[in-house]
Amino acid sequence: MDRECLASALLDHDIGMTIVATRSIDEWRFQERAVAPLVAILFNLGSQQVTDNGVADEIGRIASEFNSVPVVILADTEDPAQILKALECGARGYIPSSVGINVCVEAINLAAAGGIFVPGSSVLSIRHLISSGSRDIQSLTDMFTLRQAEVADALRRGKANKIIAYELNLRESTVKVHIRNIMKKLKATNRTEVAYKMNDRKSG
Known part of the structure; x- marks a missing residue:
């Protein structure tokens, strides 16, 4: 606006x-x-x-x-x-x-x-991050925004868009936007390749 x-x-x-x-x-x-x-x-x-x-x-x-x-x-x-x-x-x-x-x-x-x-949604996101104690997500914030890191970690775990949207209190359309941006950053062509690269990054 x-x-x-x-x-x-x-x-x-x-x-x-x-x-x-x-x-x-x-x-x-x-x-x-x-x-x-x-x-x-x-x-x-x-x-x-x-x-x-x-x-x-x-x-x-x-x-x-x-x-x-x-x-x-x-x-x-x-x-x-x-x-x-x-x-x-x-x-x-x-x-x-x-x-x-x-x-x-x-x-x-x-x-x-x-x-x-x-905004309440962002407070919930921070709370989710803290309560999960996810070091994996925190380690991803050098490449992704916090939201992208959460979505990328969920993709690595093989979760469907609807589940990701529910757990992160997002619209499914917003999850899809995050996935597109994650794919660009990882130079991946699909979510399976994202999961592979995320697992490879974690083990590396």
């Missing part, structure tokens, strides 16, 4: 705040005197990731400069590693673009009230 559409959607929900959509903090400074004091900063990353070059530094800079104003990240990915990195940089919330506008509004209000918002 681009910033103008997002601003319009937030205005339609009458969240009780003045909405100012800008391309950057520097652009906002030109309008600073004409708008009310900041209550929250919604940083729309779009398809960028927190770990992309310069993004984490920018989040940290904004969070540090406006330390009394919560910074909330809006991004396309729900990868727990990205969420944790954003929080480490000083963000007070992380909203996946897949959620509805109502959740977005509540997340902003929560951050403005002093809380921290993260």
